[in-house]
Amino acid sequence: MLFSRLLKRILLVVLWCCGFTLVQCLNFSFPKFQDNDLKDLIRSNSYVVKGAIQVTPDVSGAPIWNETGRALYKKPFKQWINGKGKSRILASFSSTFVINITPMTDPGGEGLAFILCENTTVPENSEGKWLGIVNANTNGSSHARIVAVEFDTRKSYEEDIDNNHVGLDVNSIYSTKQVPLYGVNLSSGTDITVEVLYDGKNISVSFPLSNGTVKNPVLSMPINLSDLLPQSTFVGFSASTGNNTQLNCIKSWDFYSSDIGENPNLLWVWITVPVVVVLLSGVIFYLYWKRKHGKEILEDVHLTIEEVIEGHSMAPKKFRLKEIRRATGKFDPKNKLGNGAFGTVYKGLLGNKEIAVKRVSKYSQQGKQEFISEVTTIGSLRHKNLVKLIGWCYESHELLLVYEYMPNGSLDKFIFGDEKLDMKIESMLSWERRHTIIHGVAQALDYLHNGCEKKVLHRDIKCSNIMLDSEFNAKLGDFGLARIIQQSEKTHHTTKEIAGTLGYMAPESFLIGRATVETDVYAFGILVLVVVCGRKAGKQNEHNSYSSSIVLWVWDLYSKGRILEAVDNRLEVVSEEEMVREVILGLACCHPNPHERPTMRTVLKVLTGEAKPPMVSTEVPAFVWPPMPSFSDYTETGLQGGQLTPFTELTGR
């Protein structure tokens, strides 16, 4: 796979850099050579025998003609590093060693060299006059990458001055400088101490005397090793024999190089390479992950959700999951405000603004549907009695809705109390507040049905969906079931899906299987009765809520002329007339016949006192289907026309 190959390459670069920077100054000392020193040497055709490195093999007795060998210290040393700009910092070094050249033929041959090189392997065909330094192919080439101090014991060709000289060889066997030796007989078979010094500018070769006196160097020459050698340079010896042979021995060896510190360039590499590696691996894994999961994402419903929402011109702000997680303390259970139908609501702090975050259950298809409904309906609505949707978020399969925070929570706990909050019945809402709440909800519904650009059915009006702000103003919330009514669209429904809350559902809902403006009015009527009477809507488990609901109970009292008894007895009677008016309004809204129910416009007028409540018969009207007044309008083709308002059709789920 392409990515893994790339990754491997990156890792190799890193390892290479590590190896590179581990090359530091090199100090070592071999007073003599023993078998266990073998591990510290890289040898080509050389051996450690008789306490010495036999650079060309010493195979006692056997002919050693045409031999060549190298012995190098196992680790290279840092010869140079890049300095500021284009400058280079060079290491200085000093190396002292004892050589012993014993001729095996008369005369002996060919010679020994102290070398600084890149390649640890002795070149092929570098025996004889080549001294194991270069061969015919590499002689004179800058690719040879070798600098040698030769101790030549044989005049092998024209340019050699004699058979006992020291020379400096740079990528060539032809010495850049050679010095004949006087007073030192290289092939005398005696131990000769040699000192090679490099101060970063000049290289010098000297033969210290046995009493410690260092004579003037026999050879000294300026040389810029950084131009000739790699940063990591191996150091050691090479030697060769030809038709004439000798034993080329190194009996002891010290080497000290100066510490020139980290290579700034490599330091840079050290820092950047891991960063680049991390970033690249991140990108690679992301691409890999995307390739693997890409299809899944495209097929996911969530993308459709985004498309649907973002296609909406009035769509509210889109939040990042990060922001919301931070706002809610990672959905800390401590911040939980309650459980809704399709999710959990958390309190959060966005900046210094309190918010309520609804975390829609991601596993329910209905939850996703609700999510879209909320964002596309409530998100585009603005009314003081509607809960304001600030924004939404879909990320990592999280469906989140961000609302303004309602400090007083939902209405139901003020009507029925909340065991968890240990709320006292006495601290319940006053009549004035209840009236304001009912009025607020009526305004919100009127706005939805008649006021806003698109007509909206809420479909789930009930106490727990009415939120209260700090001044106990009602805010209609939870638009999960809400639908925008498109007047042009008059397609008939094939699905008879019933949505809403039992107890608040108009009796005809179960027959027509869909919501209408009238079913919203019915639910509002139940809400009015619940708020005024302080009683639950009805038996929650009965399908036909009408027969078991609060409506029948109140109607019964009404028919007996004891309507005031229906009013919550915990309330102080402030305005008997207003109370009675609102109970009757509630009953009117709950008329079993949808055509008898007032519109929200009328409801508002009644609440403000502009209009009298609709006439409600004292007899409990029977639920008759089809609805009585429009019986003649009912056709086999369905419910089109009639007295049902024209926008009772709703868009399909």
Ligand SMILES: *[C@@H]1O[C@H](CO)[C@@H](O)[C@H](O)[C@H]1NC(C)=O
């Ligand atoms: C050494 O090599 C040369 C040529 O490379 C060859 O002529 C000579 O015979 C060889 N010497 C011995 C002793 O094998």
Ligand SMILES: *[C@@H]1O[C@H](CO)[C@@H](O)[C@H](O)[C@H]1NC(C)=O
């Ligand atoms: C050696 O050469 C490098 C660049 O090639 C330069 O930066 C450095 O100063 C030179 N050193 C000396 C001692 O001239």
Ligand SMILES: *[C@@H]1O[C@H](CO)[C@@H](O)[C@H](O)[C@H]1NC(C)=O
């Ligand atoms: C080192 O030298 C050997 C023998 O001449 C050659 O085979 C090898 O390719 C060289 N290595 C490098 C890295 O130049």
Ligand SMILES: *[C@@H]1O[C@H](CO)[C@@H](O)[C@H](O)[C@H]1NC(C)=O
């Ligand atoms: C080796 O190369 C040098 C040039 O660097 C040249 O002068 C010399 O003649 C060559 N020696 C041999 C033996 O080819």
Ligand SMILES: *[C@@H]1O[C@H](CO)[C@@H](O)[C@H](O)[C@H]1NC(C)=O
């Ligand atoms: C060096 O020593 C060897 C062996 O003792 C001898 O044969 C040779 O002549 C000497 N060379 C010089 C230049 O004195």
Ligand SMILES: *[C@@H]1O[C@H](CO)[C@@H](O)[C@H](O)[C@H]1NC(C)=O
């Ligand atoms: C380097 O060698 C040259 C020539 O032998 C000499 O003039 C110079 O002073 C030397 N420089 C150092 C720093 O030893």
Ligand SMILES: *[C@@H]1O[C@H](CO)[C@@H](O)[C@H](O)[C@H]1NC(C)=O
């Ligand atoms: C070392 O030996 C040389 C010659 O053998 C002599 O000239 C020199 O004075 C000696 N130096 C010391 C410090 O003994």
Ligand SMILES: *[C@@H]1O[C@H](CO)[C@@H](O)[C@H](O)[C@H]1NC(C)=O
């Ligand atoms: C080595 O000796 C052989 C003959 O014995 C000769 O042909 C050859 O040229 C010699 N090689 C060298 C490098 O002297």
Ligand SMILES: *[C@@H]1O[C@H](CO)[C@@H](O)[C@H](O)[C@H]1NC(C)=O
């Ligand atoms: C190596 O030897 C040199 C010279 O003796 C000394 O300055 C340097 O500190 C030594 N470095 C280490 C790492 O031992």
